[in-house]
Amino acid sequence: MKKIKVVSIFGTRPEAIKMAPLVKELEKRSDLIESKVLITAQHREMLDQVLEIFEIKPDFDLNLMKHGQTITDITSGVLKGVEEVLSEYKPDIVLVHGDTTTTFSAALAAFYQKVTVGHVEAGLRTGNIYSPYPEEMNRMLTGRLATWHYAPTTLNRNNLLLENVKDENIIITGNTVIDALYYVTDKDYEFESEELRNIDFENEKVILLTCHRRENWGTPMENIFTAIKTLASKYSDCKIIFPMHKNPLVRDTAKKIMGESPNIILTEPLEYQPFAKLMSKSYLILTDSGGIQEEAPGLGKPVIVLRTETERPEAVEAGTVKIAGTDTDTIIDMVSVLMDNKEEYEAMSKANNPYGDGKAAQRIVENIIKEFS
Numbered sequence: 001m002k003k004i005k006v007v008s009i010f011g012t013r014p015e016a017i018k019m020a021p022l023v024k025e026l027e028k029r030s031d032l033i034e035s036k037v038l039i040t041a042q043h044r045e046m047l048d049q050v051l052e053i054f055e056i057k058p059d060f061d062l063n064l065m066k067h068g069q070t071i072t073d074i075t076s077g078v079l080k081g082v083e084e085v086l087s088e089y090k091p092d093i094v095l096v097h098g099d100t101t102t103t104f105s106a107a108l109a110a111f112y113q114k115v116t117v118g119h120v121e122a123g124l125r126t127g128n129i130y131s132p133y134p135e136e137m138n139r140m141l142t143g144r145l146a147t148w149h150y151a152p153t154t155l156n157r158n159n160l161l162l163e164n165v166k167d168e169n170i171i172i173t174g175n176t177v178i179d180a181l182y183y184v185t186d187k188d189y190e191f192e193s194e195e196l197r198n199i200d201f202e203n204e205k206v207i208l209l210t211c212h213r214r215e216n217w218g219t220p221m222e223n224i225f226t227a228i229k230t231l232a233s234k235y236s237d238c239k240i241i242f243p244m245h246k247n248p249l250v251r252d253t254a255k256k257i258m259g260e261s262p263n264i265i266l267t268e269p270l271e272y273q274p275f276a277k278l279m280s281k282s283y284l285i286l287t288d289s290g291g292i293q294e295e296a297p298g299l300g301k302p303v304i305v306l307r308t309e310t311e312r313p314e315a316v317e318a319g320t321v322k323i324a325g326t327d328t329d330t331i332i333d334m335v336s337v338l339m340d341n342k343e344e345y346e347a348m349s350k351a352n353n354p355y356g357d358g359k360a361a362q363r364i365v366e367n368i369i370k371e372f373s
Contacts, residue, residue: 003034004372005091009082011040011064011102014291016050017272018121019097021179023056025361032369038085040078040102041065049271053184060085071101071134078105086113092372093118095364096142097176099135107145119146120364121175123156124290124311131215131309132290148371150364152294152355153314173363174356177291178298182358184276185299191274195265196241201281205238205339207231208282210289211254211306212245220326221250224306225257227331228286232261234332235339238283240264243275284338284345286324286331293321294355302348304334319351 006026010019016039026035036059041047044065051058062081064074078101086094086109094110096103097120107117119142129137140163143149149165151157152175160170191197199206211224232240242258244251244266258264270278276295279285285296288306296303297320308325315321324331338345 001032004032004093004368005034005036005089006093006095006368007036007038007086007089007091008095009038009040009102009106010097010100011042011047011062011078012100013043013046013050013272014289015097015100015102016047016054016056017180018176018291019095020050020054020056021176021183021361022095022120022364024054025365029365029369032373033365036060036089036091038062038082038106040074040081040106042074042078042100042102046269046271053271053273054180074101075105078102079109082106082109083112086110086115091115093148093368095120096146097121099124099132099139099142101134101138104138104141104145107142111145116148117142117146118148118150118364118368119143120150121152122146122149122170123151123153123158123160125159126309126311128309131307132311133214135290136311148367150360150367152360155314171363171367174358174360175294176360176364177294178353178356179358179361180272181276181295181298184273185280187273189273189277191277193267193274195267196274196278199239199241205235205283206281207238207240207335208278208285208287209240209242210285210287210292211242212247212250213288213307216288216306216326217249221253222257223326223328224288224331225254227328227335228264229258229261230328230332231335232258232264234336236263238263238339241267241278241282243267243270243278245269284335286335294353297321297351297353298355300349302338302345304331304338306331314354318354319348320353322348 038060039058040062064077093116095118149170286304293312303321305323
């Protein structure tokens with residue numbers, strides 16, 4: 001019996017985290033599936049860390065990461081590199097994830113080769129093509145190129161239906177990030193960083209901060225960090241941990257505004273496993289990241305979103321996430337409520353996670369076998 005030839009394509013750390021459980025599930029079905037992994041290395045170092053955690057060895061590596069690369073550089077490099085692999089390997093289906101430049105460019109390359117595209121984490125929308133940028137347009141364009149749409153939630157499905165995607169081509173799966181999160185947090189892990197090892201997570205309230213998005217560069221980011229500095233002064237008995245993005249603009253702004261606060265810990269970026277463990281031990285999470293809005297509720301952690309809109313409104317509706325935007329006073333007020341009001345905190349921390357049960361990858365693979373066998 002001829003096996004189904006599947007190529008999973010990704011290039012950044014967030015994609016790798018969310019695609020890793022799917023790659024592992026495809027490997028389990030080697031009786032029916034010939035699974036290959038193609039990485040573009042749109043990000044290099046952080047991507048490699050995730051591959052190591054999940055013990056994934058890519059079959060194809062475009063190694064595109066270059067200092068100072070533009071979106072156009074990435075797009076053209078992925079398009080050409082993926083074309084060469086697909087024209088030689090001739091898969092039955094290409095799987096891409098989410099909304100990166102790798103995602104859109106790989107889907108376009110597959111379309112040019114007349115290869116079926118499966119879009120994992122399909123149907124997320126903010127309604128603003130420049131927020132997040134360029135991710136919102138990337139996922140919309142990928143949605144036009146895909147045949148199979150693996151939507152995490154019913155709301156994502158409804159977004160796709162409004163864009164005239166056929167209902168029979170939409171599979172509600174939950175989000176693979178929950179699969180990945182349970183995989184790593186179930187393992188024993190001790191922080192390598194002495195700073196993190198010395199924190200008394202049982203008796204100190206720890207706030208985890210992430211902030212890096214393009215649309216927050218400049219004044220919005222300054223507003224956010226000013227709010228954090230004020231909160232650190234107001235709650236001097238708490239610890240605020242900020243793993244700084246590699247981007248110099250983010251790092252310089254963080255050090256300038258928050259660098260002198262004694263209870264703010266500025267660290268280097270954390271690999272996925274320690275970061276997931278840190279999320280599980282934190283009291284509260286502040287972020288402009290999309291994926292964390294899905295992961296943290298799976299661990300019972302309230303999330304304050306440092307953006308003006310979110311493509312994940314299910315979490316807002318479920319009560320696990322609140323949107324603060326980038327206004328300094330609003331951030332301070334929202335965090336203060338959760339620090340001071342136990343009932344408000346528990347209402348968020350105990351709300352049901354709308355993003356799944358850790359079996360999303362299994363559902364995707366079952367669909368592939370059903371459609372291509």
